[in-house]
Amino acid sequence: QLQLVESGGGxxxxxxxxxxSCAASGFTLDYYAIGWFRxxxxxxxxxxxxxxxxxxxxxxxxxxKGRFTISRDAAKNTVYLQMNSLKxxxxxxxxxxxxxxxxxxxxxxxxxxxxxxxxxxxx
Numbered sequence: 001q002l003q004l005v006e007s008g009g010g011x012x013x014x015x016x017x018x019x020x021s022c023a024a025s026g027f028t029l030d031y032y033a034i035g036w037f038r039x040x041x042x043x044x045x046x047x048x049x050x051x052x053x054x055x056x057x058x059x060x061x062x063x064x065k066g067r068f069t070i071s072r073d074a075a076k077n078t079v080y081l082q083m084n085s086l087k088x089x090x091x092x093x094x095x096x097x098x099x100x101x102x103x104x105x106x107x108x109x110x111x112x113x114x115x116x117x118x119x120x121x122x123x
Contacts, residue, residue, distance in 0.1 A: 009117030
């Protein structure tokens with residue numbers, strides 16, 4: 001069974017940092033595009049970052065460019081999202097999910113969703 005588990009969320013002050021982890025079991029992350037998504041209350045789930053499996057290219061939505069960095073540790077079968085300069089508008093539940101071919105696929109085409117980890121940015 002393909003499963004992803006997120007961790008690393010929490011409460012942080014504006015301007016602070018967090019590193020989220022997305023650990024895989026039942027499959028090797030290297031063979032999949034892995035995306036990070038977030039969903040704030042009353043809003044749709046949005047794709048905020050993604051790493052392709054074929055060439056390691058990355059995607060960031062405009063609101064997180066320059067602040068968030070996605071990376072992959074093949075030995076640990078884990079993908080990370082380093083989040084710096086956090087803002088209150090980054091508050092959301094963060095998820096990771098996989099796609100067999102490409103980061104360009106829409107949110108609904110990703111699979112093996114984790115349970116999510118809450119990130120709250122507040123003073």
